[in-house]
Amino acid sequence: MSVTAAEAESRRAGREVVLELVFRPPANALVPIFERAKVPPPAVVLANAAVGLLGALVLYRGELVGAALLLQLKTLLDNADGALARATGQVTTTGRYLDTIADLVVNAAVFAALGYVTGQPLLALAAFVALTLVLAVDFNVTDLYRHAQGTTTPDPPSSGGALERALAFLYRSSFGVLDRIIRGISTLRFGDRPAYDGVAVTALANLGLSTQLAVLGACLAVGVPALYLWLVLGCLLVLAALHVRAELRVRRLS
Numbered sequence: 001m002s003v004t005a006a007e008a009e010s011r012r013a014g015r016e017v018v019l020e021l022v023f024r025p026p027a028n029a030l031v032p033i034f035e036r037a038k039v040p041p042p043a044v045v046l047a048n049a050a051v052g053l054l055g056a057l058v059l060y061r062g063e064l065v066g067a068a069l070l071l072q073l074k075t076l077l078d079n080a081d082g083a084l085a086r087a088t089g090q091v092t093t094t095g096r097y098l099d100t101i102a103d104l105v106v107n108a109a110v111f112a113a114l115g116y117v118t119g120q121p122l123l124a125l126a127a128f129v130a131l132t133l134v135l136a137v138d139f140n141v142t143d144l145y146r147h148a149q150g151t152t153t154p155d156p157p158s159s160g161g162a163l164e165r166a167l168a169f170l171y172r173s174s175f176g177v178l179d180r181i182i183r184g185i186s187t188l189r190f191g192d193r194p195a196y197d198g199v200a201v202t203a204l205a206n207l208g209l210s211t212q213l214a215v216l217g218a219c220l221a222v223g224v225p226a227l228y229l230w231l232v233l234g235c236l237l238v239l240a241a242l243h244v245r246a247e248l249r250v251r252r253l254s
Helices: 003-013 018-035 043-059 064-087 093-118 122-148 161-175 174-190 196-204 209-221 223-254
Strands: none
Touching: 003 093, 003 174, 018 209, 018 223, 043 064, 043 093, 064 093, 064 209, 093 122, 093 209, 093 223, 122 174, 122 223, 161 174, 174 223, 196 223, 209 223
């Protein structure tokens, strides 16, 4: 089957280097093991959330290296659940909501623990808000880019069940608000013009959660957890630079 130029560019864009080189290979290796054991993807999502919460608890207790290792295991399982869902044809709306909410809960616990061990709870809160914004911008800009490229994927099937409705409510109450704000700003500033290109999408992808937890793990391993909080806040400068770049790009194309 032939691949269009837009599809090829879309596939190249948005690659997260740490994810592709470090976490993707072992995550993919886990998939056939889970398949043979008939482990459903939601169970892997819950397992990665449990490991992440355990990592936050260990971090709260001041065991930095142990927390670093658990958070890398959490990342590994977080990538395995999506690969398992795709391999077994079990990609669902419920699963996507569950994965997103689980990550949000774990992130909140980890940043609360960081606030405790660093003695800087306000800095940790600011960093948590910043990371949540970075992840939301990454998701929405990537989606807008793929839509402009004509390479969007269809939404997974919806069960309409009570669990899915509950998870959808939680999503709308958290990321849903950010989604509307980010897309509203994009529409206001750029309309339907292609403001973001593959460079912007790739830059945002490399601020993704797998990279964030890898950097956090490195900071914990060398005993400087507060450094990670400042690095997350520094990501806001990247968002600002990408927005300015998008403004200039639209002006050139106009």
